[in-house]
Amino acid sequence: MNIVRVALDLPLPRLFDYLAPDSAQSDIGRRVIVPFGKASRTGVIIEVAAASEHPDDKLKAVTEILRDMPALPPEWLALCEFCARYYQTPLGEVTSFALPPMLRRGKLPRIRKAAQKIAVPPPTPLPQLLASQQAAVDAIVEVAGFHTLLLHGVTGSGKTEVYLRAIDAVLARGGQALMLVPEIALTPQLEGRVAARFPAAHIVCANSGMADAARARGFLDALAGRADIVLGTRLAVFMPMPRLQLIVVDEEHDASFKQQDGLRYSARDVAVWRAHQLSIPIVLGSATPSLETFHHASTGRYKMLELPERAVADAMPVVRIVDTRREKLQEGLSAALLAGLQQRLERGEQSLVFLNRRGYAPVLACPPCGWISRCQRCAANLVLHLADQRLRCHHCGFETRVPRACPDCGNVDLLPFGRGTQRLETMLAERFPEASVLRIDRDSASTPKKWQALLATIHEGSADILVGTQMLAKGHDFPLLTLVGAVGADAALFAADFRAPERLFAQLMQVGGRSGRADLPGEVLIQTEYPDHPLYRALVDHDYVRFARSQLDERRIAGFPPFSFQAMLRAEARSMEQSLAFLAAAREAATILPNSLADAVTLYDPVPMRLQRLMTLERGQLLVESLSRPALQAFLTAWMEKLYALKMPGGLRWHLDVDPLEF
Numbered sequence: 190m191n192i193v194r195v196a197l198d199l200p201l202p203r204l205f206d207y208l209a210p211d212s213a214q215s216d217i218g219r220r221v222i223v224p225f226g227k228a229s230r231t232g233v234i235i236e237v238a239a240a241s242e243h244p245d246d247k248l249k250a251v252t253e254i255l256r257d258m259p260a261l262p263p264e265w266l267a268l269c270e271f272c273a274r275y276y277q278t279p280l281g282e283v284t285s286f287a288l289p290p291m292l293r294r295g296k297l298p299r300i301r302k303a304a305q306k307i308a309v310p311p312p313t314p315l316p317q318l319l320a321s322q323q324a325a326v327d328a329i330v331e332v333a334g335f336h337t338l339l340l341h342g343v344t345g346s347g348k349t350e351v352y353l354r355a356i357d358a359v360l361a362r363g364g365q366a367l368m369l370v371p372e373i374a375l376t377p378q379l380e381g382r383v384a385a386r387f388p389a390a391h392i393v394c395a396n397s398g399m400a401d402a403a404r405a406r407g408f409l410d411a412l413a414g415r416a417d418i419v420l421g422t423r424l425a426v427f428m429p430m431p432r433l434q435l436i437v438v439d440e441e442h443d444a445s446f447k448q449q450d451g452l453r454y455s456a457r458d459v460a461v462w463r464a465h466q467l468s469i470p471i472v473l474g475s476a477t478p479s480l481e482t483f484h485h486a487s488t489g490r491y492k493m494l495e496l497p498e499r500a501v502a503d504a505m506p507v508v509r510i511v512d513t514r515r516e517k518l519q520e521g522l523s524a525a526l527l528a529g530l531q532q533r534l535e536r537g538e539q540s541l542v543f544l545n546r547r548g549y550a551p552v553l554a555c556p557p558c559g560w561i562s563r564c565q566r567c568a569a570n571l572v573l574h575l576a577d578q579r580l581r582c583h584h585c586g587f588e589t590r591v592p593r594a595c596p597d598c599g600n601v602d603l604l605p606f607g608r609g610t611q612r613l614e615t616m617l618a619e620r621f622p623e624a625s626v627l628r629i630d631r632d633s634a635s636t637p638k639k640w641q642a643l644l645a646t647i648h649e650g651s652a653d654i655l656v657g658t659q660m661l662a663k664g665h666d667f668p669l670l671t672l673v674g675a676v677g678a679d680a681a682l683f684a685a686d687f688r689a690p691e692r693l694f695a696q697l698m699q700v701g702g703r704s705g706r707a708d709l710p711g712e713v714l715i716q717t718e719y720p721d722h723p724l725y726r727a728l729v730d731h732d733y734v735r736f737a738r739s740q741l742d743e744r745r746i747a748g749f750p751p752f753s754f755q756a757m758l759r760a761e762a763r764s765m766e767q768s769l770a771f772l773a774a775a776r777e778a779a780t781i782l783p784n785s786l787a788d789a790v791t792l793y794d795p796v797p798m799r800l801q802r803l804m805t806l807e808r809g810q811l812l813v814e815s816l817s818r819p820a821l822q823a824f825l826t827a828w829m830e831k832l833y834a835l836k837m838p839g840g841l842r843w844h845l846d847v848d849p850l851e852f
């Protein structure tokens with residue numbers, strides 16, 4: 190009697206056997222409905238076998254094998270199996286995540302009537318490639334088999350043009366191409382650009398903001414081989430593509446490629462594995478590659494392709510450091526920046542003031558009694574949002590009205606401390622009454638529609654001064670923008686996270702790169718109290734490589750990634766004691782593993798997380814480190830078994846994060 194082994198979306202690292210008399214090998218990769226407890230669940234068939242290890246009379250029968258769509262192909266199952274192994278996540282959780290929600294639930298989207306074609310503008314003549322662009326395209330198109338290529342190109346160097354040419358070559362050969370882009374906002378512009386370039390191609394988008402049916406349809410189109418190009422955010426790495434011949438990861442350094450909950454995967458890393466699995470090339474592109482990627486390119490493991498100059502503008506923007514140590518700032522702005530803004534206004538050009546902190550002020554305080562606005566649920570301050578008179582926790586979303594008087598002592602003179610984008614916006618509007626000031630952050634661009642409207646306003650040229658967070662940093666071309674001022678950047682210089690400098694450098698380089706992209710020369714002003722800091726000096730010289738090398742030297746000495754490999758075990762519970770006790774037990778459990786496994790890793794002491802309390806849960810973490818990735822993997826696999834067996838207090842939850850990005 191045939192049985193099927195099914196991956197179910199449950200936090201248990203095993204498959205579930207069911208009787209399925211009419212099943213055949215061709216059912217592997219099909220979705221199946223099975224009884225589970227009192228309910229029914231949908232899973233994916235991983236194996237069809239003649240017998241189970243469990244006695245047949247203990248097994249239940251499947252309810253139905255869904256044969257209404259093609260089976261998920263073996264490569265797709267292998268990709269999920271790799272993620273399950275590498276990220277130590279049950280296979281059923283992985284397959285469930287990798288399927289669009291509608292398909293995961295066992296449903297199918299309705300067939301769309303004749304697909305409406307979006308009106309595509311008439312083709313514009315292709316730009317003549319620069320020699321460096323041509324060399325990059327040739328290198329990508331000519332390689333055979335698996336290769337990882339790093340396209341390191343300064344901002345505005347025409348990386349996208351290189352991707353499009355390479356994709357063109359792949360389509361001409363009858364292949365499919367997958368292009369991954371960072372979260373938020375970038376995709377609509379890019380979709381337009383790709384659609385305009387390939388009017389005859391079937392382009393499928395995949396991101397979490399899409400309606401269920403559209404996502405499921407895109408998945409089915411990709412699975413059937415009907416899609417030529419799949420363009421999407423990190424989850425698109427799981428799109429099945431039978432003729433896949435090229436993967437592109439744009440802005441490969443972007444942290445949004447790493448998922449921070451559930452399946453904690455890095456879409457970039459999974460994409461590299463997938464390219465290897467399929468023996469195809471993968472292009473990682475960035476002006477500021479992640480240090481991991483840059484390291485691989487330096488050692489020759491990845492092939493480095495360089496675009497050292499801008500494609501249209503004559504030169505890179507001039508970067509200047511504004512030393513604010515001896516200056517009395519006006520609401521946080523230096524005389525130099527104010528003068529620069531004034532000058533741009535007079536010339537009818539746009540400016541951008543970059544401050545990576547939204548809200549009006551990070552905290553509201555009562556100086557006489559010492560009260561400050563704290564979140565009841567998190568170990569964090571409530572941020573003052575004057576725009577709608579709320580205090581908000583940026584971690585858990587809790588919000589409340591701004592109190593009229595201090596809740597502790599009744600004093601009515603509450604003071605906002607520090608500065609966010611709303612405060613800058615207010616100040617700039619007062620200071621430059623004739624200017625139109627536009628704030629762009631997650632509050633003002635809270636929906637895709639609002640975000641599109643804001644972008645349209647900028648492109649029309651009707652905004653003079655933009656105040657924005659990193660939302661504006663990536664991928665945009667604003668021809669009138671000639672000045673970028675960065676304020677409040679110093680805070681990230683001395684952050685505890687060893688990746689903070691890497692992130693700050695990338696952010697400043699990206700945001701500075703928005704200026705002077707057309708015929709007008711660009712200027713970047715960075716306000717700082719540390720004018721000689723090597724990070725800023727490297728920005729002045731546009732010298733990513735110098736910065737990256739010095740960071741890598743520091744990491745090598747400290748034994749941080751990419752010179753070591755890490756995993757983080759995190760636990761959250763009602764009390765910190767419980768969390769730390771669980772982590773201590775987990776550490777203890779490692780000591781009973783064979784020495785050959787345990788000796789290759791270092792387990793650090795359990796400690797409270799930086800944000801100790803989130804949503805009333807107390808959180809702790811335990812870092813595991815090894816000099817060898819395979820050794821770490823082998824250890825984690827054995828360790829996980831012990832962890833699943835540990836006793837835990839009610840309400841405690843834990844997870845393992847492999848290659849964690851946040852500490």
Ligand SMILES: Nc1ncnc2c1ncn2[C@@H]1O[C@H](COP(=O)(O)OP(=O)(O)OP(=O)(O)O)[C@@H](O)[C@H]1O
Binds near residue numbers: 344350351500
């Ligand atoms: N060879 C070329 N000749 C003329 N224009 C070009 C050429 N290559 C690209 N461009 C144009 O230059 C601009 C910047 O190119 P693109 O957006 O591809 O750069 P990028 O490197 O991806 O930028 P960033 O990383 O800063 O977002 C675009 O408007 C693009 O159409």
Ligand SMILES: [Zn+2]
Binds near residue numbers: 564566567587804
């Ligand atoms: Zn909170």
